[in-house]
Amino acid sequence: MVNKFYKFIIEKSNGRFIREQEIADKRNSIKANVDSPPRIELMLQKGVKENEANRKKLISGILHNFPNFIMAFKGVNKSIVTLNQNPLLPKKRATEAFIKNFEQYAFSLGISAIGYTTIQPKLIFKDKAVLYRNVIVITKEMDKSILEKGPNNKSFKLVWQTYDSLGKIANILTEYLRKQGYGAQSGPAMSGLSIYPLLGEQASLGAIGKHGLLISPKYGARQRIAVIYTSLDCNQTFENPHLWIKEFCNSCNKCIRNCPSQAIYQQRLKQSNGLETSIDSDKCLESFINNHGCSICITECPFSLTDYDKLKTAFLRKN
Numbered sequence: 458m459v460n461k462f463y464k465f466i467i468e469k470s471n472g473r474f475i476r477e478q479e480i481a482d483k484r485n486s487i488k489a490n491v492d493s494p495p496r497i498e499l500m501l502q503k504g505v506k507e508n509e510a511n512r513k514k515l516i517s518g519i520l521h522n523f524p525n526f527i528m529a530f531k532g533v534n535k536s537i538v539t540l541n542q543n544p545l546l547p548k549k550r551a552t553e554a555f556i557k558n559f560e561q562y563a564f565s566l567g568i569s570a571i572g573y574t575t576i577q578p579k580l581i582f583k584d585k586a587v588l589y590r591n592v593i594v595i596t597k598e599m600d601k602s603i604l605e606k607g608p609n610n611k612s613f614k615l616v617w618q619t620y621d622s623l624g625k626i627a628n629i630l631t632e633y634l635r636k637q638g639y640g641a642q643s644g645p646a647m648s649g650l651s652i653y654p655l656l657g658e659q660a661s662l663g664a665i666g667k668h669g670l671l672i673s674p675k676y677g678a679r680q681r682i683a684v685i686y687t688s689l690d691c692n693q694t695f696e697n698p699h700l701w702i703k704e705f706c707n708s709c710n711k712c713i714r715n716c717p718s719q720a721i722y723q724q725r726l727k728q729s730n731g732l733e734t735s736i737d738s739d740k741c742l743e744s745f746i747n748n749h750g751c752s753i754c755i756t757e758c759p760f761s762l763t764d765y766d767k768l769k770t771a772f773l774r775k776n
């Protein structure tokens with residue numbers, strides 16, 4: 458059963474990779490460059506592919522959350538197979554009233570925050586591409602009371618539920634934009650084509666903590682991110698007011714102390730492409746598989762537990 462299901466997922470993933478390649482083959486798509494990092498492919502990582510015990514554990518965790526996993530997977534598929542529905546000559550400009558209505562609609566669907574930015578090729582994963590330069594970033598909160606009691610089956614289920622529901626919202630908003638004459642490509646929460654936390658930071662929705670996740674003022678690290686690449690030019694150019702969080706991290710290190718796999722580096726590593734990394738993904742994967750998706754760094758982060766303004770006031774008083 459486990460091996461059959463693994464084979465099924467690999468086959469489906471291969472179909473997705475072929476479609477992603479079709480985007481990269483399009484003449485006008487924005488392509489990854491030599492500085493782009495590879496995407497983590499959960500099912501194809503060494504620790505899963507070559508380790509049967511790990512594979513069994515991961516698959517059994519997924520089977521436990523089968524409906525949400527399949528729906529999230531379908532959402533990813535939909536984001537790719539609908540790309541031919543884009544207008545040939547997409548609109549670019551929008552009135553303030555249009556943006557306001559769009560945001561109201563997005564919040565009515567259940568998002569927690571929305572922001573705007575543009576994408577640089579190095580933020581697109583190696584060998585991948587996206588159709589539009591403008592990016593709408595949306596987030597969805599994950600329930601604090603469930604995460605706090607985790608990691609357990611319930612907290613793992615919440616992760617898959619959020620992937621599923623946020624992916625659906627990204628697809629609905631993409632369809633909405635296309636109907637209004639804009640070009641749009643949905644980037645669901647699962648299996649993204651670009652580095653979402655960095656796009657969230659660029660869109661001023663928060664700042665990236667040492668655990669590599671976006672920390673937002675309302676929900677700390679308790680959220681998932683999805684994006685919409687679009688022809689709609691709505692880039693905002695104000696300064697991100699949350700970057701002080703990076704300083705805070707240097708005197709906190711709570712996620713590092715509590716990470717069961719010692720997967721978080723003490724110092725963020727600056728890579729040759731200028732991007733920073735703070736996580737050893739192989740070590741993190743081990744805990745993800747063996748401990749219901751882990752997420753300990755999310756729940757231990759003070760910003761997930763305590764009021765943002767209180768933390769900021771206390772931090773500024775000390776520094």
Ligand code: SF4
Pocket residue numbers: 668715716717718719720721736740741742744745750751752753754755
């Ligand atoms: S998810 Fe778990 S293993 Fe991975 S970095 Fe966070 S605490 Fe560490």
Ligand code: SF4
Pocket residue numbers: 666667668669705706707709710711712713757758759760
């Ligand atoms: S736990 Fe502390 S060090 Fe880690 S990301 Fe959160 S604030 Fe930063």
